[in-house]
Amino acid sequence: MESRKMLSEAETNKSADQVASFDFDLFVIGGGSGGVRAARFSANFGAKVGICELPYHPISSDKHGGFGGTCVIRGCVPKKILVYGGTFGGDLEDARNFGWELSEKIDFNWKKLLQKKTDEISRLNGVYKRLLSSAGVKTFEGQGKITGPNEVEVTQIDGTKLSYTAKHILIATGSRAQFPNIPGQELGITSDEALSLEEIPKRVVVHGAGYIAVEFASIWRGMGSEVHLVYRKELPLRGFDDEMRAVVAKNLEGRGIVLHPSTNLAQLIKTEDGIKVITDHGEELMADTVLFATGRAPNSKRLNLEAVGVQVDKIGAIKVDEYSRTNVPSIWAIGDVTNRMNLTPVALMEGTYFANTVFGNRPSKPDYSNIPCAVFCNPPLSCVGLSEEQAIKQANGDVLVFTSSFNPMKNTISGRQEKTVMKLVVDAATDKVLGASMCGPDAPEIMQGIAIALKCGATKAQFDTTVGIHPSSAEEFVTMRSVTRRIPVGTTPKTNL
């Protein structure tokens, strides 16, 4: 309703302006979270917008993509669907002590889940296309390429090429999972394929311990697979709070995942019994599936950036200023292709701010402080603000750490041995809460509201004056009365775990 109204107003404005020397005010390459948001919002401001995206396919490649992008088609959404599917495994175990008698034989039909997941993302792909067309954005299916500071070329599926001029070009082509350079790497898969496997693997080796690695490890374990997690560091989830990393490691192990810390993969060999995985310690593991979750690289190679001189960094990420502008003034970039903070809501924020800056007459810089995030391993981890290690490094005074480790009420009956852990990191001098983290059921849902409080500089006292919701896990965040430890200013945190 509102967007339509603004569009018609914009049309009136434009006819008055009479400066339509370009085909488009904005041409967006890439129809993922950031690109779609920027396109829609720019159109709402009255801009004439075109957007191109590769044809839809659940697995991305040089030839395939789809409106909705990584998040909708090969990331957050299908991942979360599988997480839901996998979580039932543990839930069913827990049900017995609550009085439920379950048949010994419980079937899990992977093909059914896969089909429903694919149906859902196909539906969402359609939703995204409709969102664009109802916002008045012209969509193109094909590979986008930059041919000049104000010129793009779209190669359509049938090979025909279209060329358009645009006042502004926005690159929002995202990123793609990478294969490590080891012998036999072609035997492994990435998260793209893992979301669309034909069969549920009986034995899996996951290489890496970032959020994607631990999420897939949890999914498969929940579905009954034997899962090995192989990673270079002492603990999974580098970059997160060390104490919480240890909690996640313990929980993954508690749920039956075999951890191989301080280990690298040396080689994969195809055998009759499956893939033989050899580690750098000489250990041999047999697997039906080997997942590489060792990193993602920006999709900047096929954009022809060299032709116009758009600068990229060593890993291929497009360099941008605080307003998401590249070194070529008419070319902008947002989302994973810029490798700033690779999260959907951050790409959305960058897309919104880009539209505000370029077409809304309101230059605005995305604010990267206190951005919450979640890892959907089982149980999940969520956090906002600084880790204890970051707080110690950055604080000008003492840091107070409040922790709570408790047996969630559900476990008192189910008998599951798994603690929920919560943590607040507080600046002793100002009482400001610098960081919050939680590992336990519902952590991502719980953290969202806490994130608002942190974003606005809430103090520990403000947490304490909030009354709890009883009985919940979340109430623990407002009832942490005694300091677990005080870290004096000048302490060097132990790192490189």
Place this chain on the structure above:
Amino acid sequence: MAVATSLTVTTPKKLSSLSSPTLHSLFFSKALSFSPSSSSFLSLRKTLLLSPSHHTRTRRRSFTLSASANPHNYDFDLFTIGAGSGGVRASRFAANYGASVAICELPFSTISSDVTGGVGGTCVLRGCVPKKLLVYSSKYSHEFEESNGFGWKYESEPKHDWSTLIANKNAELQRLTGIYKNILKNSNVQLIEGRGKIVDPHTVDVDGKLYTARHILVSVGGRPFIPDIPGSEHAIDSDAALDLPSKPEKIAIVGGGYIALEFAGIFNGLKSDVHVFIRQKKVLRGFDEEIRDFVGEQMALRGIEFHTEESPQAIVKSADGSLSLKTNKGTVEGFSYIMFATGRKPNTKNIGLESVGVKIDKKGAIEVNEYSQSSVPSIWAVGDVTDRINLTPVALMEGVALAKTLFLNEPTKPDYSYVPSAVFSQPPIGQVGLTEEQAVEQYGDVDIFTSNFRPLKATLSGLPDRTFMKLIVCAKTNKVLGLHMCGEDSPEITQGFAVAIKAGLTKGDFDATVGIHPTAAEEFVTMRTPTRKIRKTNPSEGRSECEVKAVAGT
């Protein structure tokens, strides 16, 4: 808090020169009306507020001397009657602050009465905890249905064994009541088992033995109330419903409050045939109207039958033992149980309150001032027995505040603004702050943001589950006045938002926060367009009223 702190360092002379009528009324009016004379009140206030030394015997003595005008060597500094959430919290904290404390409680039983109770109180033994354990158990049937949509298949339908659940639940309650006893012991609070009765302003009788105390705290809570209709002796209350010998095949639940809805969800999840009888058109009086509609619809979709505008008139027991409920609209037969969730009453009968002159209101609640002091200066009361906001965390807050007031020389008033709460119905509700109706009444101009969506899980499970979220924003100040949610995880989600709303944050602050994807909670930070704007007052009136409230809130 801020008021109390500033007054602590203010001399009496300056106090009297304070001009704000609000401040005066907050601080004086109630206390004055209860005090036998203004002079004794003044000395009380002086000790409360102006004592420079903490924890000293002499100071506490002077407090008592002035308050009671009857010097005495007491057995205890504090005697607490009732070891539920509020009583245990106040006693522990008082002991931590150096007071000698005793607490009495009735012997443990899952059903409360004049002679049974148990350390831990309603929350632990007959409320929040057992209720939530049953909610967990009953939720599984919905999860089994959901899991079908995610590829899980059961050779035979999962069956529920009520006795396993109840045995495991009761084992957990035994464990918890033990933990509470240990907590008291470790805090040096003397636990006396028996029925406490007040004999005079400083004496409590526990089963014939007398104990004297400088202060007496009444924290005896409340109990379910069943209205007197023919056959009401056949009805059960929530105490009994948590500990039934067998699962009801068919149950009637009378009442539309949170307890009624929670039990309706429990029994429905365990596959009983559930009928809810409510006097009004909608459930949950006092909640936001849209939430009331939404939760009623969702529960009906899960198979609960609501009989609206139906008041119970009689219960008849038939020869086969089944019960029928006669209402103003007809009779429904064949119930295994008829549960009344028609309200709770403070436990103020037969504990000696009348004899010492403690004032009680019409509902039987002890009247207290903002410091939880009753009309008898040495007698205090916290929790459900005072019928303020009947929630465990509020009783805890009142208990802590009282301990600080009495034994830390820090007069502390509990703060009842923006207390969040939850209903563990299925789907559950979380809320904090004002309802739309209250916001319009108090602020006139408000913007309403709503979101009614099918959660990701439901798109796969194929079940008709939906989630409803609502933000109520002051149009003039942009402050978030209320937040309501009905859907999976609502109680957990609401807690963090309660911190933000209590801190007085604006819709702009919500919008500036990045979402956590994919969650339901992120919807609260991505509501861009108001669903409706309500403009009730003319511009000038609205602004002034809003500004006054905003200033008062900071």
